[in-house]
Amino acid sequence: MATPSTKLLYHDDSYLSTFDAEVVAVEGNALALDATAFFPSGGGQMADRGALLTAGHRLPLTGLEKRDDVLWHRVEAEAGPLPAVGDRVSGELDWDFRYRMMRTHTALHMLCGIIFRDFGAQVTGGQMYPDRARMDFAIETFTPEFVRDIEARVNEAVASPHEIKVYTLPREQAFAIPDLIRTKINLLPPEIATVRIVEIVGLDLQADGGTHVRSTREVGGIQVLKTENKGKQNKRMEIALVDGAQ
Ligand SMILES: [Zn+2]
Numbered sequence: 001m002a003t004p005s006t007k008l009l010y011h012d013d014s015y016l017s018t019f020d021a022e023v024v025a026v027e028g029n030a031l032a033l034d035a036t037a038f039f040p041s042g043g044g045q046m047a048d049r050g051a052l053l054t055a056g057h058r059l060p061l062t063g064l065e066k067r068d069d070v071l072w073h074r075v076e077a078e079a080g081p082l083p084a085v086g087d088r089v090s091g092e093l094d095w096d097f098r099y100r101m102m103r104t105h106t107a108l109h110m111l112c113g114i115i116f117r118d119f120g121a122q123v124t125g126g127q128m129y130p131d132r133a134r135m136d137f138a139i140e141t142f143t144p145e146f147v148r149d150i151e152a153r154v155n156e157a158v159a160s161p162h163e164i165k166v167y168t169l170p171r172e173q174a175f176a177i178p179d180l181i182r183t184k185i186n187l188l189p190p191e192i193a194t195v196r197i198v199e200i201v202g203l204d205l206q207a208d209g210g211t212h213v214r215s216t217r218e219v220g221g222i223q224v225l226k227t228e229n230k231g232k233q234n235k236r237m238e239i240a241l242v243d244g245a246q
Pocket of ligand 1: 043105208210
């Protein structure tokens, strides 16, 4: 029998830091639940950290793996007896880590939106880390003035906040939006009937599965740490969040 698909609670509510669920399958030290708030990594965002609580035991997560529609939670088996199918568990996210990821992810979308809006340059890749993030742009030059200017424009959009909306659109409707076409929405597998959209109102629109804050104000601010030349039409920018500014 196929393992029931996992309801991805973070798709509808990125701010869930705890949740309750039922175990629907066990494979070695990996558990499938009927629902989860843990983000499994993807689109440059790192996998969540945290633990599952069951019958008085705390089972720290060692990994998250999404296979088809099922998200497997790998746990430290030595931490206690594993729950069985049908048991209830609670999930507890490492919220400090996740909230930083949300702020960082939104910051990267702001950067992406601003560089495209003002300079017409497209993003070619990106990756988040606990303390920084990098993004690659199809652009010929990054002068120090340009970099300071971009940093200032992102921070302006933090100071005069933009709302962030998350919703889904039918595939055909999403494919007709020019802003989404530029973000390579056409690479989505054909079996996907609806597309999850993350919109920074007035700034950026992307098909995205990640978790984001509700307002650009929560990003707090960014600073550009460095830039790198990765080729004639490829420049990398590394940023960090500015803390304590919210
Ligand atoms: Zn994203």
